[in-house]
Amino acid sequence: MKILLNDSEFNVEIERKRIKNMYLRVRLDHTLFITAHSSVPQRQIEAFIQSRKDWILKTFEKETKREKQNRKGINGPILFLLGEKKYVRYEIAKRSHVLLDEDVITFYVPEINDSEIMKAFQNFAKPYLMKILDIQRVRWDRVMEMYRVNLPTIKIKSMTSKWGSCLVEKSLITMNLSLIHYPLECIDYVLWHEYVHLIVPNHSKRFYDLLAHHMPEYKTAKDKLI
Numbered sequence: 728m729k730i731l732l733n734d735s736e737f738n739v740e741i742e743r744k745r746i747k748n749m750y751l752r753v754r755l756d757h758t759l760f761i762t763a764h765s766s767v768p769q770r771q772i773e774a775f776i777q778s779r780k781d782w783i784l785k786t787f788e789k790e791t792k793r794e795k796q797n798r799k800g801i802n803g804p805i806l807f808l809l810g811e812k813k814y815v816r817y818e819i820a821k822r823s824h825v826l827l828d829e830d831v832i833t834f835y836v837p838e839i840n841d842s843e844i845m846k847a848f849q850n851f852a853k854p855y856l857m858k859i860l861d862i863q864r865v866r867w868d869r870v871m872e873m874y875r876v877n878l879p880t881i882k883i884k885s886m887t888s889k890w891g892s893c894l895v896e897k898s899l900i901t902m903n904l905s906l907i908h909y910p911l912e913c914i915d916y917v918l919w920h921e922y923v924h925l926i927v928p929n930h931s932k933r934f935y936d937l938l939a940h941h942m943p944e945y946k947t948a949k950d951k952l953i
Contacts, residue, residue, distance in 0.1 A: 730759070730773060732780050735787070741772060749775050753786045757950070806832055809859075810910030810951075817844070825851035849904065853883050856907045856914075863915050867922045870941055876925050881918075890952060891917040893924040909952060916948035 728739045738758045743765040749772070752760040761772055776783070806813045813832040820835035825847050836843040860881055868878050879898045886892075886903040893900050900921040906914045919942050927934040938945055 728769070730776055732776075732784060735784065737783075739772070739776065741769075751776070751779060751783070753783055753790065755787075755790055757787075759783065807908040808832065809907065810913070823847040823850065849885075852904055852907045856883055856902070856904065857881075859911070859914060860902060860918060863911075863918055867919055871922065871925065874926050879922070879925060891921045893921040893928075895925060895928045898925065910948075912944070912948040913951050916942065916945050917952075919945070 728741075730737050730739055736757065738756075739761060740758055741761045741763060744762055746762065746764055749764075749767065750762040754760060759776060761776070763772060804815055806815050808827070811830075813827070813830055816831060816833040817839045818833055818835050819837070819839065821837065822835070823837065823843060823846060824835050826833045826835065834844050834847050836847050860883075864881065871878055877898050879893070879900045881900045881902060883902050883904050885905070886901070890903045890906060891901060900918070902914075902917060902921075906917060920938060923934055923938050927937060942948075
């Protein structure tokens with residue numbers, strides 16, 4: 728079932744156990760996990776959730792901020808790469824570079840400071856993300872050809888307020904480097920969003936109809952971008 732707390736909608740998952748009290752856990756995917764006795768009716772569970780509304784919203788906001796900080800951070804101990812958690816290590820080396828080995832990412836830098844770490848990360852992240860974009864764009868290039876629209880140039884840069892942008896007159900799409908921390912479907916959503924602007928340069932109903940027509944699941948990916 729779903730429940731609305733202020734303007735936020737949460738999915739509710741209920742696990743029935745032989746326990747006396749109800750227990751509540753808040754997940755980052757907008758899910759409330761309730762453990763309750765099999766005899767507890769749904770209306771009582773809903774009342775219980777509403778009674779904990781302030782705590783739920785405060786906890787969700789706190790955990791979202793913490794996850795966002797970890798997701799975007801490069802100062803350890805955790806870094807997210809394409810939505811997967813990696814553990815961060817630092818080593819002194821003459822030449823800056825980054826080594827990815829399963830669930831560990833190691834920064835080799837001349838000095839262990841924010842500037843050197845960021846420089847090493849960007850040198851690693853930009854070509855890494857561009858390879859992904861080169862693969863993902865194939866699908867959207869084909870759609871553009873259907874609409875007889877010129878194929879865009881794609882570049883990557885660090886941005887603070889946008890996930891992507893599109894200069895229609897130059898057929899230029901810019902993708903935020905921070906997307907490398909998010910799952911592939913999030914990257915694909917932002918890429919397609921900017922592609923659609925080459926056809927519809929505004930956010931009209933036609934824009935969203937076209938967005939949804941070729942990517943029906945786009946809202947799920949959009950919601951993961953925090």
